[in-house]
Amino acid sequence: MKRIFRSIKEGFIGFFRHFSVSLSSLAVVTLTMLFLGAILLVTDNITAMTRNIETEIELWVPIKHEYEDQAETLREELLADPTIHEVTFKSKEEDLELLIAEYGEEYAFYREDNPIFDSFTIQVTEGRYLQATVDKLEAMPWPEQVSGGGDATSQMISALNAVRVGGTVLVAALLVLAVFLISNTIKLSIFSRQDEIEIMRIVGATNSFIRSPFLIEGLLIGLFGSIIPILVVIFGYQYLLNSGIASGLFTMINLSPMMPLVRNISIILLVTALTVGFLGSYISVTKHLRWTR
Incomplete structure (x- = not known):
């Protein structure tokens, strides 16, 4: 000491x-x-x-009409991907009602023949997976399009x-x-x-x-x-x-x-x-x- x-x-x-x-x-x-x-x-x-x-990045993916009845199966397949954090389904009826609420009853006639697509809103676990997720979705047959994110965000x-x-x-x-x-x-x-x-x-x-x-x-x-x-x-x-x-x-x-x-x-x-x-x-x-x- x-x-x-x-x-x-x-x-x-x-x-x-x-x-x-x-x-x-x-x-x-x-x-x-x-x-x-x-x-x-x-x-x-x-x-x-x-x-x-x-956490704020979301991909909006409308589902082609011919795949609408497979929406739940498609959602489960997406959630099985470890790079995908959350998948939220929105029906075309919900989207139409939102459209009518925002722009008025002149769109109400679409209730008889709804042209809107059912859709998924997808969040990835990390931003670095964003572009890869977009590429995978675009290679699948059921998405009508993939939007929200892409090269600029990545x-x-x-x-x-x-x-x-x-x-x-x-x-x-x-x-x-x-x-x-x-x-x-x-x-x-x-x-x-x-x-x-x-x-x-x-x-x-x-x-x-x-x-x-x-x-x-x-x-x-x-x-x-x-x-x-x-x-x-x-x-x-x-x-x-x-x-x-x-x-x-x-x-x-x-x-x-x-x-x-x-x-x-x-x-x-x-x-x-x-x-x-x-x-x-x-x-x-x-x-x-x-x-x-």
């Missing part, structure tokens, strides 16, 4: 004594976490928007998914860059204290004893580097929700609620920053100790 407190104390002393050296790593972690926070907020809202679009969902994937790749690249830069910064800190390390080696200090204060420094870099991004995420997103700026710019987007989104992202930023700081320090000091053995 005494050794642990000693490592923590030395880590704090080293961090503040060589603050100018640590400053560049702090800046890197802060900027990386800011990017990460922004990308996580955007990605979450894009995910929510994609799900909303997917392309929009694909574009939103591409933004999510692109954001993930960018975050991964930034994290690798942050680990690399922190590793180099800790290396400078090690070189500035090379004499101190050599003295510890002479008196018989183990590698873990020498390494531990530098690991604490890395954790401190991660901790302090996450503070500003977390505050920006909390107050920035709160301002965005309250100001109405987002709804004014993007009328089709309903932003995700403050909680638990901001809390979860804050935890992710803190844990990620600590991990990046620790890894950067560990890589650097381990390489140095191996090289000087």
